[in-house]
Amino acid sequence: MPTGQEDLDLRDPASFARWFGARRADAFLCEHVWEHLTEAEGRAAARLCFEYLKPGGRLRCAVPDAHFPDPDYQRTVQVGGPGPADHPAADHQIVYDHRLLVDVFASAGFEVRLLEYCDESGRFHAEAWDLDAGPVYRSLRLDHRNRGGRLGFVSLIVEARKGKGADGLERKRG
Structure with a gap:
């Protein structure tokens, strides 16, 4: 179910508690959201999502890629973004590379x-990934700017999975 920040705020544990109660999610899809958080907020949000996922659940996250070698792309996604305050990148707090984003999760x-x-x-x-498990528009296969062998817009995309025994409960039965 799609949610906005007003429903489920990655920076607010109380919003998760209100939304989920005792329930846990199977999956989260966050397309171009994490870059609007500081690194510290992103790390706290990752822990919060981990807490509210079922064991075996996953979080797919896409963010602008710090290593995409296109100067126009980098100007567009930079911290503070270009142009007016209502530009989507105006409140970018960080531009991740793959090593840092992997470490956050x-x-x-x-x-x-x-x-x-x-x-x-x-x-x-x-690498091949299942679109039905969480389509990311700003990806190699879906973004209209990536046609004819040309990469026009890419994202850094990770899938973070909560292990089946990750809730800390002993699974072994005698």
């Missing part, structure tokens, strides 16, 4: 898999 307890990203030399990497 791994440090919260997730098993993390890179789905799409650029490495330090700007080379794009993509």
Whole structure:
């Protein structure tokens, strides 16, 4: 179910408690959200999402990629963004590279898999991933700007999975 910040605020544990109560989610999809949080807020949000996922649940996260080698793209996604205050990037707080984003989720307890990203030399990497499990429009396969062998807009996309025994409960029965 799509939610906005007014319903479920990644910075507010009380909003998660109100929304979920005792229930836990199967999955979260956050497309171009995490860059609007500071790194500290992003780390806290990762821990909060981990807490509210069922064991075996996943969080798919897409953010602008700090290593995509297109100067116009980098100007568009930079911290503070270009143009007027109502520009979508105006409140960007961070531009992640793949190592930092993986660490944000791994440090919260997730098993993390890179789905799409650029490495330090700007080379794009993509592995097959299930669109039905959380489509990311700003991705290699879906974004209209990525046609004819040209990469026009990419995202750094990770899938963070909560292990089946990650709730801290003993699973072994005698």
